[in-house]
Amino acid sequence: MTTTANIIETHGLCKHFGRRQAVADLDLSVPRGCAFGFLGHNGAGKTTVIRMLLGLTRADAGTMRILGRPVPAERAAALARVGAIVEEPNFHRHLTGRENLRVSAAARGPDARRRIDAALRRVGLSERADERVRSYSQGMRQRLGVARCLLADPELLILDEPMNGLDPGGILELRTMIARLTGEGRTVFLSSHLLDEVENTCDAAAVIDQGRLVAQGPISELVGGALELDIGCDSPRLALDLLDGDPAIATARQTADGLRIRLAGADGVASINERLVAAGIGVFRLAPVRESLEQRFLEITSRVGGQS
Amino acid sequence: MSLEVAREMLAVEILRLRRNRVLMAFSALLAIGSLVLMFCFEAVQHASSPATNAPAGGTVGFDHAVRMLGLMFGVLAAALIGTEAGTADLSSGVFRDLVATGRSRLALFAFRAPAAILVTLALDAVAFAIAIVATFLLAGGQPDPTLAVILQSAAWIVLSTTMAATLAVGVGSVSGSRGVTLTGVLGWLAIATPLLINVSSLGSVREGIMTVALSSLMPVSGGLGASIAVPTAVAVAVLAGWLAVPTALGAWKTVTGDA
Numbered sequence: 001m002t003t004t005a006n007i008i009e010t011h012g013l014c015k016h017f018g019r020r021q022a023v024a025d026l027d028l029s030v031p032r033g034c035a036f037g038f039l040g041h042n043g044a045g046k047t048t049v050i051r052m053l054l055g056l057t058r059a060d061a062g063t064m065r066i067l068g069r070p071v072p073a074e075r076a077a078a079l080a081r082v083g084a085i086v087e088e089p090n091f092h093r094h095l096t097g098r099e100n101l102r103v104s105a106a107a108r109g110p111d112a113r114r115r116i117d118a119a120l121r122r123v124g125l126s127e128r129a130d131e132r133v134r135s136y137s138q139g140m141r142q143r144l145g146v147a148r149c150l151l152a153d154p155e156l157l158i159l160d161e162p163m164n165g166l167d168p169g170g171i172l173e174l175r176t177m178i179a180r181l182t183g184e185g186r187t188v189f190l191s192s193h194l195l196d197e198v199e200n201t202c203d204a205a206a207v208i209d210q211g212r213l214v215a216q217g218p219i220s221e222l223v224g225g226a227l228e229l230d231i232g233c234d235s236p237r238l239a240l241d242l243l244d245g246d247p248a249i250a251t252a253r254q255t256a257d258g259l260r261i262r263l264a265g266a267d268g269v270a271s272i273n274e275r276l277v278a279a280g281i282g283v284f285r286l287a288p289v290r291e292s293l294e295q296r297f298l299e300i301t302s303r304v305g306g307q308s
Numbered sequence: 309m310s311l312e313v314a315r316e317m318l319a320v321e322i323l324r325l326r327r328n329r330v331l332m333a334f335s336a337l338l339a340i341g342s343l344v345l346m347f348c349f350e351a352v353q354h355a356s357s358p359a360t361n362a363p364a365g366g367t368v369g370f371d372h373a374v375r376m377l378g379l380m381f382g383v384l385a386a387a388l389i390g391t392e393a394g395t396a397d398l399s400s401g402v403f404r405d406l407v408a409t410g411r412s413r414l415a416l417f418a419f420r421a422p423a424a425i426l427v428t429l430a431l432d433a434v435a436f437a438i439a440i441v442a443t444f445l446l447a448g449g450q451p452d453p454t455l456a457v458i459l460q461s462a463a464w465i466v467l468s469t470t471m472a473a474t475l476a477v478g479v480g481s482v483s484g485s486r487g488v489t490l491t492g493v494l495g496w497l498a499i500a501t502p503l504l505i506n507v508s509s510l511g512s513v514r515e516g517i518m519t520v521a522l523s524s525l526m527p528v529s530g531g532l533g534a535s536i537a538v539p540t541a542v543a544v545a546v547l548a549g550w551l552a553v554p555t556a557l558g559a560w561k562t563v564t565g566d567a
Contacts, residue, residue, distance in 0.1 A: 054408040056567040079410030086408065090401030094328050103402070106320040107411040109313055148405065 013062035037198030037205035083149025232285030321423030366450025373439035386472035394480020460527035478554025
């Protein structure tokens, strides 16, 4: 097993389709052992990046490393421990689930073939493994796709929009499965435009917009770029006057039962509380108000959109 | 690639083809059904008017059967199966998942034609066995083919099947579309080839037609394009070209195209 800190790294990755730039100068770092969300609007370039990583299409410029190995130069070795579902899991519909896994395992080698039964058990398809895939529901095909990924005993799973077409039960199942996989030390790289799903499922994320990376890091950092405080107190007007001009505070406004302030930095909460109490203002609530990933996503992607 | 991996990759290619019931039914109908129909029809004709119709079996019947398998319906069955082998991964979307395993694209391509040939030959073997039995059972006093002719005919049918299946796999791998490949390959074999063979103004250019080259190597008499004399060396070169060009194009597209 390779031990580099980042399981995926790209530098200056570019891809054009004709005159349209699909991916521009992308520097992506995916840490090992986490669930990593790859966010972007439809058409932002997520699938193109995944296709380049997997050697399905060529990059026009830039370098890529998967599991510490350069691709496409060492593509076979790099992808030997990678399982991937690109766009949607496709199968030969006239073959059974088990036969489809055998087709994939044949390309991977004898070890993969020995994992077929365990993979089917793991995704809960053992009992229907000998039925033709054409009789499978969307959710079952998605699970079979995950089973196909597991044939590689993957260190890295790349799932492109895995929640698409799943009902709430299917989404919950997949979320649980991803949590189990990361719990085993595997890395799950998950592209999605479903922001709440990424927020609920992933530890870290990158945001791509019009082919450009606009943010990446732990989810808590992505959504916590600007921390707001909801302060409940008994003299809101007095509190607002008191805090006016405080360098720790970027903006402040009065609410029905207190204040809503936006901090200039990560520190300052304790000193604000101290000043209010010292001034004889009764503070009965001091709660951080965090932006949702969705708010943050819309903020940063629309900003980029506005520049273009 | 280890022998075990190669064997398994070939096995799954064969599995993929033989589990396609519609494909196998149509191919069996072409390769076996047409031959059975021919013997039945000629047997009935002979029974109804022995003076004007020769027995269905014997040398004449065997020649008919070999031509049907090697130049007509057997070849069409090979083209059907080759088309499926060449296009199924692409049209189903499975090709991208196979590429994502890290296995070389050339290896993924390399097993398509052998699988198509083997599956077609399995049908041809049944058809050929029926042809031999019918040849001897329905000879009606006519001379029977010698063992040498039977063996040469079997080898020639293998050659013919290989050519048609490889052509279809190559075209299928380039186009990625069943419809385009079937139209192109079947159109070429069943419509364009007979027309071109009959255009005498083309002269020796017709020696470059695959079916003409195959006919010139056929161990039995008659057949499409048999009237055009082709030196054996030229026929071998033509067939090598028909084998190499579609294979090279199919491999190139598989290796270089977006998955």
